[in-house]
Structure formats: structure tokens, C-alpha cells
Amino acid sequence: MSEHIFPIVYAGNIQYFQLLMKHKDHILFDGNEHFVKQTYRNRTEIYGANGKLSLIIPLEKRRERTPMKKVKIAYHENWQKHHFKSLSSAYRSSPYFEYYEQDFAPFYTEKKYEYLVDFNMDFLQTIFRLLNDNIDVNYTAEYKEVEGLDLRSSLTPKTRLTAGFDSVKYTQVFESKEGFIPNLSILDLLFNEGPNAISFL
Secondary structure, three states: OOOEEEEOOOOOEHHHHHHHHHOHHHEEEEOOOEOOOOOOOOEEEEEEOOEEEEEEOOEOOOOOOOEHHHOEEOOOOOHHHHHHHHHHHHHOOOOOHHHHHHHHHHHHHOOOOOEHHHHHHHHHHHHHHHOOOOOOOOEOOOOOOOOOOEOOOOOOOOOOOOOOOOOOOOOOOOHHHHOOOOOOEHHHHHHHHHHHHHHHO
């Protein structure tokens, strides 16, 4: 059976999670790839009062072609406070924000990670647990080419939705103001649909 390579992202979007669920028995997460700028590796997109809002984790300066596992988070600005405030403002009135708040708050109010990959993987594993879906977390030992699905160079903020993506519709907090926005962070789906979120994936 072919293996499927997934980049290690910050609260991946719905398409990312749809693909995870579809291929979950043969997934490798890649911490050995070179970090790519302006991708979901250090950003996620939520639905704010004025539409789509990007939350970006600032990073320490690094050399070109730095392996993902060696990329360090910068703390010269209080991005954790900003991200949590943005999430609270966007989803406080959603049906399930308070239900999940205690699961995500420590990432912004208590914990400090040196490496981006560690923050992202702990965050992703928290989401897996809340979705009540067991995904085996296995990592590449080195950068490798694969015969199966390779998402390391796709699913970027600049690319359109890929063919076959099921843009499921659910109720969003600001939908009546800005309309439905597809393929946002999995957090948007969780806070709006709660335990039923897995059925949309």
C-alpha cells in the first residue's frame, strides 16, 4: 500500500482533514522537508467579523532550505495572546467555542514551544482527539519521494480548491453578513458543529 505524505500544518483546513481521514491508515507526517514560506505550516484561516482572517505564527530568522523540524517560533511579539483573542472574538457566540475552549486555551495562555513542528503536532493531535478519530502519527525519517499522495507542495493559501474536494456547507457565525466561506481552518468547523464535525469530513 502506498504511503501518503502530509506537511505538518497549523490547525489545517477542512480539505487537509478530509484527506487525512480518507488516507489515515497510511500517513507519514514530514518534518524533514524544507520549510516553505506563505503556507499553512505557520498559518491558519478563520472566519472573523470582517471575513476571512489569517492567524500567522511568527518565526525566528533562518537560513534558506531550513528543515521544518528546525524552524523556531519567535516570541518577540505576543502572537499567542493575539491568536486567542481573535479566536474568542470570532467564535465566542458559536455553539461549541466554550465547549472546546479549555482544550485550546493552553496553547495560547500556558505553553511555549521552541519548535514550530512540536506546536503544530500537539495542536493536530488535540484536534484528532476532539474529532474522536484515531490517526496513527508516524513521521518520515528523512525527506523522501512517495508513490502515493504528496501534499507537501499543495494545499497552500494561493491555490484553488482541488478537484474532488467536498465543500460541505454548515452554519457559520458571520454567514448572514459575509456569506459562507469554504475550506477554513478545522477550528471553524469544530466551533460551529462540535461533536458532529467528523460527519462533515
